[in-house]
Structures are given as C-alpha cells and as structure tokens.
Amino acid sequence: MIRNRKIIFAVILAILICIVFYILHTKKVESDAESKAEIQVSKSKVVYLTFDADMTPFMKKKLDEKKVSDYYSKDLVNYLESEKIPSTIFVTGMFAEVYPDLIREIAKYPDIEIANHSYDHPGFESPCYKLKIINTDEDKIEEMQKTQRILTALTGVVPKYFRHPGLCHNQQDDLLAQKIGLTVSDAGLTSGDSFNKNSKGIVKAVLSGVHDKSVIIMHLGGPNAPATYVAIEEIVTKLKKEGYVFRVL
Ligand SMILES: [Zn+2]
Numbered sequence: 001m002i003r004n005r006k007i008i009f010a011v012i013l014a015i016l017i018c019i020v021f022y023i024l025h026t027k028k029v030e031s032d033a034e035s036k037a038e039i040q041v042s043k044s045k046v047v048y049l050t051f052d053a054d055m056t057p058f059m060k061k062k063l064d065e066k067k068v069s070d071y072y073s074k075d076l077v078n079y080l081e082s083e084k085i086p087s088t089i090f091v092t093g094m095f096a097e098v099y100p101d102l103i104r105e106i107a108k109y110p111d112i113e114i115a116n117h118s119y120d121h122p123g124f125e126s127p128c129y130k131l132k133i134i135n136t137d138e139d140k141i142e143e144m145q146k147t148q149r150i151l152t153a154l155t156g157v158v159p160k161y162f163r164h165p166g167l168c169h170n171q172q173d174d175l176l177a178q179k180i181g182l183t184v185s186d187a188g189l190t191s192g193d194s195f196n197k198n199s200k201g202i203v204k205a206v207l208s209g210v211h212d213k214s215v216i217i218m219h220l221g222g223p224n225a226p227a228t229y230v231a232i233e234e235i236v237t238k239l240k241k242e243g244y245v246f247r248v249l
Helices: 002-043 057-064 074-082 093-098 100-107 137-155 171-179 199-209 228-241
Strands: 045-053 087-091 112-116 214-219 244-246
Touching: 045 228, 057 093, 074 100, 074 228, 087 093, 093 100, 093 137, 100 112, 100 137, 112 137, 137 171, 199 214, 199 228, 214 228, 228 244
Parallel strands: 045 087, 045 214, 045 244, 087 112
Antiparallel strands: none
16 A cells, blocks of 8 residues: 555656656747847848938929829839838928828828928039029028928828938038937938839849948839839848848838
C-alpha cells in the first residue's frame, strides 16, 4: 500500500515537473518571437511620400473655361485611401477652395496628413520657374495664413507643415513660417513627375535616390503630373520589397 502511494506521488511529481518545464519553454519561445519582431521593426527603413496639390490663378482659369477637367488624379487619391498608404498632401488654399469636398474626404483618412502649400502657388524667392514672385513679409505670411484658415475650416485640424512652391525660399522665409507655427519641409527627393509622361523615369528617379528617412516629393496627378498615378503603385510595391515602411511627416 505504502509502495503504491510512493509510486503515485512520484508520477504526480513527474507530471508537475513536466508542466512547469512546458510553461517555461513556451514563455521563452514567445519572448524570442517578440524580441525578433522588435528587431524587425527597428530595422525598417522609413520613407515619407508627399504629394503637392498645386493651383495657380492660371490653372483655375483653365478649369473655369473647362479646358482642363481636373488638376488631380482621382485614381491616385483612391489608391492612397484604399491601400491606406501613409502620405502627406501639401495643398494650396486655392486648390482647397476649388475642391472642398475632396479635402474633407481626404481628411477623414487617418493615414493621410494635410499640409500647407501656400494660397495660389507663388515663388517666395526669384527666380522660381515661371511662377509669379511675392517679395514682402506681409504677402508671404498672408499666403501661409490664408491657407491655414481654409484648411483648418475644412478639416478641423491645423496643418503643421509648409512647403514653398517650387521649393524657392531663403532662411528669412523659413523664419516667417516658424513664426506662425509651421515647420518647413523642403529637403527631399524630387521625383521629377512635373509635366513628365514617363512613369518609368519617375520610378527610377525615386528608387535610385531613396534612403532611410527620404521625403519623396511628387504631385497629386492631373495634366501637370500625368504619370504619377502609374508610377506610384510600382514605387510603393518596390519600396515595400526593399523593407521600407511609410509614414506621414
Ligand atoms: Zn507646388
């Protein structure tokens, strides 16, 4: 009888030891997997996709005269929204006035950030391509603040970033933006998508110049950026394959 009890006790003890070992082993496997996942995230390279939504009085006139149907690509916007691609869209105030419903719709997507790209796309410094030039601090501040008011009223969010049209600006211009609470975004990788019908060339420009934390400068499509939509799908697919993750600014 006593012998039997000893055997039963030994069996129970063995089972308990096995259970303890099993639990400890499972915990180790889980923590190894977690630390592997952490390493994976910290190893990811980050890229910031940005799209400028330009509008000048000349462009608006063409829209009013129905010489142009739209100055953005619906397909491009749908792609960013439906695929949940984190991206920052720099919007001119005049563009937002022409397309208020579009801006309200985009603002609903948490993966897309709306930023300020001046009111009617003037050059802040001369020369600046063929853009009209503004010279006074008052005009420059008004270009930024007017768009802050328009975008904030439409989206309920105060934009944090500002990009000068044509990237034409000097240090004094940057200080003006800072004064009204805006961070200037200019250092970036230009995709060369303006008036460019060659999507392969845009893809090549991005992929050959990209590095960790690159800000890719593109446009929101339309006749002034006719191949951006075709290029973006390939850019996103290839950057993902290279281990990049996308973030808003
Ligand atoms: Zn622009």
